[in-house]
Structure formats: structure tokens, C-alpha cells
Amino acid sequence: MNAAQSACAFSGKTNAWEQIDWTQCERQVRRLQARIVKATQAGRWNKVKALQRLLTCSFSGKALAVKRVTDNQGRHTPGVDGVLWKTSASKHKAIGTLRRRGYRPQPLRRVCIPKANGKTRPLGIPTMKDRATQALHLLALLPLAETTADDNSYGFRPGRSTADAVAQCYQTLCRKDTATWVLEGDIRGCFDNISHEWMLRHVPTDRKVLRQWLKAGFVENRILFPTEAGTPQGGIISPTLANLTLDGLEGLLRKKFPPPRSPRPKVNLIRYADDFIITGSTKELLENEVKPLVEQFLHDRGLQLSPEKTCVTHIEKGFDFLGQHFRKFSGTLLVQPSKKNTHALLDKVRQMVRRQRGISQTLLIRQLNPVLRGWAFYHRHIAATRTYKKVEWALWHSLLRWGKHRHHNKSSHWVMQKYWHHLNGRNEFAADTGQRTPDGKIIWKKLYKTTDTRIRRHPKIRGAANPFDSSWRAYFEDRAFFKKFGIHRKEAGLKTVK
Numbered sequence: 461m462n463a464a465q466s467a468c469a470f471s472g473k474t475n476a477w478e479q480i481d482w483t484q485c486e487r488q489v490r491r492l493q494a495r496i497v498k499a500t501q502a503g504r505w506n507k508v509k510a511l512q513r514l515l516t517c518s519f520s521g522k523a524l525a526v527k528r529v530t531d532n533q534g535r536h537t538p539g540v541d542g543v544l545w546k547t548s549a550s551k552h553k554a555i556g557t558l559r560r561r562g563y564r565p566q567p568l569r570r571v572c573i574p575k576a577n578g579k580t581r582p583l584g585i586p587t588m589k590d591r592a593t594q595a596l597h598l599l600a601l602l603p604l605a606e607t608t609a610d611d612n613s614y615g616f617r618p619g620r621s622t623a624d625a626v627a628q629c630y631q632t633l634c635r636k637d638t639a640t641w642v643l644e645g646d647i648r649g650c651f652d653n654i655s656h657e658w659m660l661r662h663v664p665t666d667r668k669v670l671r672q673w674l675k676a677g678f679v680e681n682r683i684l685f686p687t688e689a690g691t692p693q694g695g696i697i698s699p700t701l702a703n704l705t706l707d708g709l710e711g712l713l714r715k716k717f718p719p720p721r722s723p724r725p726k727v728n729l730i731r732y733a734d735d736f737i738i739t740g741s742t743k744e745l746l747e748n749e750v751k752p753l754v755e756q757f758l759h760d761r762g763l764q765l766s767p768e769k770t771c772v773t774h775i776e777k778g779f780d781f782l783g784q785h786f787r788k789f790s791g792t793l794l795v796q797p798s799k800k801n802t803h804a805l806l807d808k809v810r811q812m813v814r815r816q817r818g819i820s821q822t823l824l825i826r827q828l829n830p831v832l833r834g835w836a837f838y839h840r841h842i843a844a845t846r847t848y849k850k851v852e853w854a855l856w857h858s859l860l861r862w863g864k865h866r867h868h869n870k871s872s873h874w875v876m877q878k879y880w881h882h883l884n885g886r887n888e889f890a891a892d893t894g895q896r897t898p899d900g901k902i903i904w905k906k907l908y909k910t911t912d913t914r915i916r917r918h919p920k921i922r923g924a925a926n927p928f929d930s931s932w933r934a935y936f937e938d939r940a941f942f943k944k945f946g947i948h949r950k951e952a953g954l955k956t957v958k
Contacts, residue, residue, distance in 0.1 A: 477548035482527070485520035492518070493603040493928045500607040508664065512600035516666070522558045525596035526551055529588060529696070539587030540569045540679050557589060558596055565590045565672050568692050570680035582652070584678050584692030594673070594697040601665045603928040605700050610710035611923030615733030616699035619927045619936060622782045623841050625732045626795065627920035629786060632728045632739055633775060634793045639726035639739035642779050642786075643746045646769035647706075647758065650734035651698060652690040654705050655762030659691070663704050673697075689762055699733070705761050706731065712757060713738070713750070730781075737781055746772050784842060795842040802847055805835050806854050813858045817865050821879060821891040822905050824862075829908045836910040841918035848910040859889055859907075 492515045499507040515521045529535065530545050538544050545551050568584030575581050586594065606617065614625040632638060656674045660667055673695070677686045691698045710729045717727040726741045727750060738754070740746040751765075751772075758764055773779045778787030783801040787794055809831060816824055832855075836848065863875035880887045881904070889907040897903060919942065925932050 475548065477552040480523055480552075482524075485523050488518065488520040489515065489524055489599060490928075492521075493599070494930045496600065496603040497607050497926060497929045500604050505664070508604060512604075512665070515600040516560070516596050519555070521596055521599050522555045522592075525558065525592045525599065526554050528595045529591040534585075534591075537585055538569075539585050539590065540566055541587050543588055545588050554589070554592060558592055560666070560669065563593065563669065563672070565593070565676045567676050567684055568678040568694070570678045570685075571694075581693065583694040585694050586692075590673075590676075591696055593669070594695055597665055597669060598697045598700060601663075601697070602700060603926075604664055605704055605707075606926050606928055608707060609703060610707050610729070610731065612710055612729055613703060613707065613731045615731070615735075616703060619925065619939070620921055622732060622838075623918040624921045625730055625782055626784055626841065627918050628730050629737065629781060629784075630793065630795060631920065632730065633786065633788070636791050639728065639741055640775050640788075641740045641743050641746055642773050642775060643738040643740065643750060643754075644769070644771050644773060644779055644781070645736045645738065645754065646766045647734040647763050648766040649690075650706075650763060651693045651702060653762050653764075654690050654702065656689055658761045659701060659705065663701060702734065705763075706734070709736075709754065709757055712753065716753060717750075732782055735782070737779070743772050743774075783838070797839045797842070797844050797847045802851065805831070806851065809855060810858050813862050817862060821889075822893065825889070825891060825905050825907050832908045832910055836908070836913040840913050840915055843915070844913075845911070845915060848913065851910050856889075 492511055496508055496511045496515075499505075499511060526545070530551055535546075536544065545554050566587050566589075568586055571583045571585060572580040573583060602618070609617065612625075612628055614620045614622065614628070633642075656671075659674065660671055663670060674691065675687060677684055678692070679685075691701045709731070713727050713729055717725040724741065725745055726739055727745075728739045730737050738746065738750055740750060751770075755765060775786070775788045775793075778785055780786075780798040780800060783798055785796050785798040809828060812827060812831070813824070816827065832851075835851075836844075839847070859879070860872060860875065863879050864870070864872065867875055867878075876887075879889060879891075881890050882888075883890060883904060883906070888904070888909075890904040893903045893905050895903040919939070921939070922935070925935060927936055
């Protein structure tokens with residue numbers, strides 16, 4: 461019995477959860493995950509299976525799984541049983557219920573959320589116990605998935621983001637001798653159509669538990685429906701299962717179109733979840749050779765390309781990927797926020813302003829700032845300055861209409877003097893908070909200006925980097941330090957931990 465178990469065994473049920481040593485739990489789980497990585501790299505699959513079983517049976521793994529599902533945003537959303545783990549006693553009791561013997565998952569609660577195109581996306585909400593069980597098995601599956609993943613896969617992976625995918629697209633297309641044609645690929649209903657048989661044969665996890673998850677069914681309008689294919693959107697382990705299904709496509713393309721081939725086909729894959737692009741030297745190469753190869757790869761997994769969203773585009777005409785627009789002008793690649801993404805932001809902001817005509821200026825600023833800051837930070841690694849100015853100009857008009865609606869008998873000049881103030885040498889849409897600094901100055905609540913966002917090139921993650929491999933620990937520490945302070949640890953005179 462380890463220290464965490466001993467602390468919980470000799471304390472009351474009420475405070476046993478607070479007495480768990482989370483640092484020790486994380487250390488033990490990381491140690492087992494690092495061993496899984498080494499066994500995977502050595503091809504010792506029996507050792508991998510034994511280590512996964514050891515992790516899923518450990519107290520540390522179970523405690524961290526319960527902590528994850530009770531700390532995230534979905535902790536207030538119940539499954540079909542209506543049970544939530546809110547108290548410390550219920551959380552600690554839940555650790556003991558995560559057992560493989562006798563485990564049987566309950567059906568998912570189906571919820572449909574609207575999409576941007578007017579359609580709906582079905583989400584399957586598991587029960588708290590099923591979520592915790594998935595989180596527990598994900599701790600054992602994720603190190604293996606990261607070790608065997610494609611180098612240029614960036615979606616739903618720790619340490620990777622859309623900024624890495626955009627940076628890889630830039631590196632692949634920026635030079636004058638790079639590919640000039642792009643296959644924009646989109647998989648039709650990826651999560652809903654993955655073959656269960658394929659996953660049960662190839663996903664290296666507890667197949668009995670995996671089969672139960674896949675065949676659990678879902679409840680909609682109090683009617684139970686079976687699930688014959690796909691992995692439910694909303695499950696904690698579902699993104700990793702989808703990545704494992706699509707991994708291998710990059711290796712297949714490299715084998716079919718090796719770089720030394722002459723003339724060079726310039727075939728490169730960049731994938732984020734189920735959206736991907738493939739570059740090529742000619743349109744015929746992508747349509748006649750690459751696309752059939754991708755279709756066969758997906759067919760084996762029960763998937764197919766979406767005819768409406770899959771197309772071949774020349775780089776000089778440009779294409780959209782992950783909310784960015786890539787296009788070459790006279791041989792120079794320019795990456796900007798896409799028009800669709802920008803219009804979606806402006807529509808959202810205008811609706812917020814229009815619907816909140818009765819609230820105070822301070823509350824309006826508090827609602828707008830997170831939206832504007834989040835959008836601006838998402839695009840801060842590309843050439844977005846011009847788009848930032850356009851967004852500010854459109855928002856200024858919307859806020860002026862908001863002010864004139866509140867004071868319909870006043871002029872525009874009067875409205876601007878009331879809601880815009882000259883601060884630090886420029887006009888700001890700001891409100892007096894009623895608070896003062898020690899020297900008596902007014903503390904203003906200002907609207908976030910997107911043009912204040914600093915444009916900085918994102919350092920792309922290395923393709924082989926694995927956050928669960930101990931040999932990459934210093935590399936990820938340096939990336940985390942750079943993300944926070946903008947400089948590397950060595951430049952700051954700090955040593956990395958080996």
C-alpha cells in the first residue's frame with residue numbers, strides 16, 4: 461500500500477479525498493507511462509499490455525481519472541443515470557468503483573448541438589463512472605498512441621495545437637520550389653462511421669472494455685438505439701481512438717512517394733483530427749494517384765471522403781485550413797485569417813451587442829473582451845494585422861449604433877464623448893469602474909483592442925517529440941518556458957532538468 465492509499469485508509473470519508481498526495485500520484489503515473497513508451501519503441505507488446513494493466517489497476521491512475529472528470533467543465537452534466545460526483549466523499553468512493561471485473565457501461569445520453577452550416581452534431585454523454593473509466597484507460601493508451609502517431613498529426617494530442625499545424629503548412633509551402641497544388645480533404649462523419657471491427661483488431665487496449673464502450677448504444681427521447689459503427693463524440697477517449705484510426709496515412713504516402721523520387725512528387729500530409737491537406741507537384745498526381753490511395757486507406761476503416769468538401773486547389777488561388785487562408789502572391793506565401801472565420805467572429809460580436817442593449821457599458825465590455833482576446837490570440841502567429849484593423853473598425857460601428865440606440869435623441873458626437881475616452885494618447889471604449897488608485901486616478905474598464913495583439917511566429921513542435929518520453933522532457937520544459945515568457949530557458953540563463 462503506497463502513501464496515498466495509507467492516507468485515505470486511515471482518515472474519514474469526508475476528508476480522505478483532500479488528503480490524497482496528487483504529486484505522488486502524477487509521478488507514479490508518469491513513471492508507468494514512460495515505461496510504456498520504452499516498451500513500445502522496443503516492440504515488446506506483451507510488456508506494453510502488462511504495463512497498461514498495471515496502470516489501470518493502480519490507485520494513482522484511478523484517482524487521477526476521477527479527478528479529471530470531476531474538475532473539467534462537463535462535471536455538471538450527468539449521463540442517463542443522472543448521477544454527479546460533487547462531494548469529496550462521493551469522489552473518494554468512486555475510486556473504488558473503477559474495477560474491470562463486473563464493469564458494464566451504460567448507454568450514452570444523446571444531445572444534438574447546432575453546427576455553423578445549420579446542421580446538428582450529435583454528442584454522446586457517458587455517465588460519470590463511464591467517463592472515469594475511459595479517462596483511466598486513456599492514461600494507459602495515450603503514451604502508446606503518441607509513440608506510434610504520425611509526425612504531422614496535430615489534433616487532440618498533448619503538447620500540440622492548431623498553431624503547430626499552421627506552422628507546418630507554412631514550412632511546407634513557403635519556398636519557391638515547393639508544391640503548388642493542395643488536396644483539401646475532409647472525412648464524412650469520421651467519429652460516426654469508424655468501423656468497430658477495425659478498432660477491435662488494431663487499437664492496443666483492453667478489447668473487452670473497448671467492445672462494451674462501442675456497443676453500449678445511446679438513449680434519445682427515452683428510446684434506446686444500438687451503435688453499429690463509430691465512436692461517440694463526447695467521450696474522453698474518442699479523440700484518441702480517432703487518431704489511432706487515421707494514423708499510418710503519412711507513412712503510407714511516404715512509402716508510395718519517397719522524397720528522392722525524380723521528378724519529386726512533393727507529397728506531404730498535414731492533419732488536424734479529421735481535417736487534412738496533402739500537397740503535390742501536379743493536379744493529376746493528387747487526383748489520379750494520391751486521392752485513390754487515401755480513399756482505399758479510409759475504406760479499410762469504414763470511412764470515406766466528403767465529396768462536397770474534398771477538392772484540389774492551386775496555391776495561387778488559395779485555400780482555407782483551420783480558420784486560416786493560405787495563398788501565394790508572386791511566389792510569396794501569405795497566411796491570414798480566413799474570411800469565413802472573420803465573418804463568424806463579427807456576426808457573433810454584433811449579435812452580442814445587439815442583444816445586450818439594456819446592460820451597462822462595463823458588463824458589455826466584460827462579455828466582449830474574452831471573445832475578442834481569444835480570437836486575436838488564435839491568429840497572433842500569422843499576418844493578421846490588417847484583419848485586426850478591419851475587425852476594430854466594424855466593431856466601432858456596431859458599438860456606435862449600440863450607444864445611439866440607448867440615446868436615440870442624442871448626436872453621434874455626444875455618444876462618442878460619453879462612451880469613448882481619451883486614454884494614453886488614444887480613444888478607448890472604456891467605462892469608469894468607480895474605483896480609484898491610491899493616488900486618486902480613475903480605474904477604467906477598457907474594451908480589448910485586437911490591434912494590441914503582438915504578432916509572433918510560433919515555433920513548431922518537432923515531429924518526433926513525445927511528451928511521455930523522458931528523453932524529451934527538457935525539450936517540452938523549454939517550450940513551456942518560451943510560451944510563457946517569449947524566450948528559451950538557455951537564453952534566460954536557466955538549466956533544464958534532465
